[in-house]
Amino acid sequence: MQAADIVTLLVNSLTWAMATFLVAAGLTLVFGTLHILNFSHGGFFMIGAYAAYSIADALGGSGSMAVYLFGSLAAGVLVALLGLVVDRLVLRRLAGVEDAYVLIATYALLLVCEGSTKLLWGLNYHSVMPPAVLDGAWIAGNAVLPKLSLFIVAAGVVVFVGLEYFLNRTGPGRLVKAIAADPWMARLLGVNVRLVYTATVALGFALAGLAGGLLVSNQTLSPTLASAFVIQAFGVIIIGGMGSISGAFLGAILLGVIDAFGQWVLPGLPGLPFFVAMTLILLLRPQGLMGKAKH
Known part of the structure; x- marks a missing residue:
């Protein structure tokens, strides 16, 4: 293998890795706080992508970087508002319910997202060109570096750093972590736990919508988009350690590198290296890379 190929x-x-982390970030944030594994997260990521597509189309196309970023942020706000509705109607009712019922309920919500997408945007495939500034590639020796790919990598790093700073260096972030660890004690101290839960859900859903907007040019839009990404996102947060942002980030990078090099070695078996790597990591460390072992 040549250096350029590497x-x-x-x-x-x-x-x-960073595309998957962008989707997984909101999922692991909600799980880490509410301890609810939201299987419908991929559906709201898909709605964010379609919303960004519609916004770009209404504003004359995605050739402008300003339109692209505005569409992504607007998609994040729209999905955050949907998250408030979902929290009110669904997630609050799942508190304390067995995990099997939570998965069934959120999977049903995923089907609702897919059905709504088909109803609003149809069954046709859609594609969005990246902004002109992100079109093309840089050449470094014999290596080709697509600008859009580098932007996605940078966006993933920015979201990771922002979440880590928020959770570890700000008062509201520390409050979220404290409530996740011991909501009963937080209530005794007078904290409005329900309000923090709602705000966390809104932020988690906003991250899903933002991811949809940022990745709208990175794949073809179809009603099956949710299922493809949610499997990868679940793999990343399981490997990283359930509820750990840094674990999801590290897990995404590790699985991404293993999958890419595995496909180079086994080009006829796409996806196999990903699942083999997941299996081996969980056998060696069942709690995940950054998870805590149960005693």
Whole structure:
């Protein structure tokens, strides 16, 4: 393998990793706080992507970086508002319910998202061109570095740093972590736990919508988009350690690199390296890379 091939594989693996982390970030944030595994998260990511597509189309296309970023942020706000509705109607009712029923309920919600997408946007495939500034690639020696891929990598890093700073260096973030660890004690101290839960859900859903907007140019839009990404996102948060933002980030990078190099070695078996790596990591460390073992 030439050096240029290695660089290309690394860029591809990091692009996959950061795209998956962008989807997984909101999922693991909600789980870490509410301890609810929201299977419908991929559906709201898909709605965010379609919303960003519609906004870009209404504003004359995605050639402008300003339209692209505005569409992504607007998609995040829209999905955050949907998250408030979902929290009120669904998630609050799942508190204290067995995990099997939670998965069934949120999977049903995923089906609602897919059905709504088909109803609003139809069954046709859609594609969105990246902004002109992100179109094309940089050439480094013999290596080709797509600008959109590098942007996605940068966006994933920014979201990770922002979440880590929020959770560990700000008062509201520390409050979220404290409530996640011991909501009963937080209530005794006079904290409005329900309000913090609602705000966390809104932020988690906003991250799903933002991810949809940022990744709208990175894949073809179809009603099956949710299922494809939610499996990858679940894999990342399980490997990283349930509820750990840093674990999801590290898990995404590790699985991305393994999957990319595995596909180079076994090009006829796409996806196999991903699942093999997941299995081996969980056998060696069942609690995940950054998870805590149960005693």
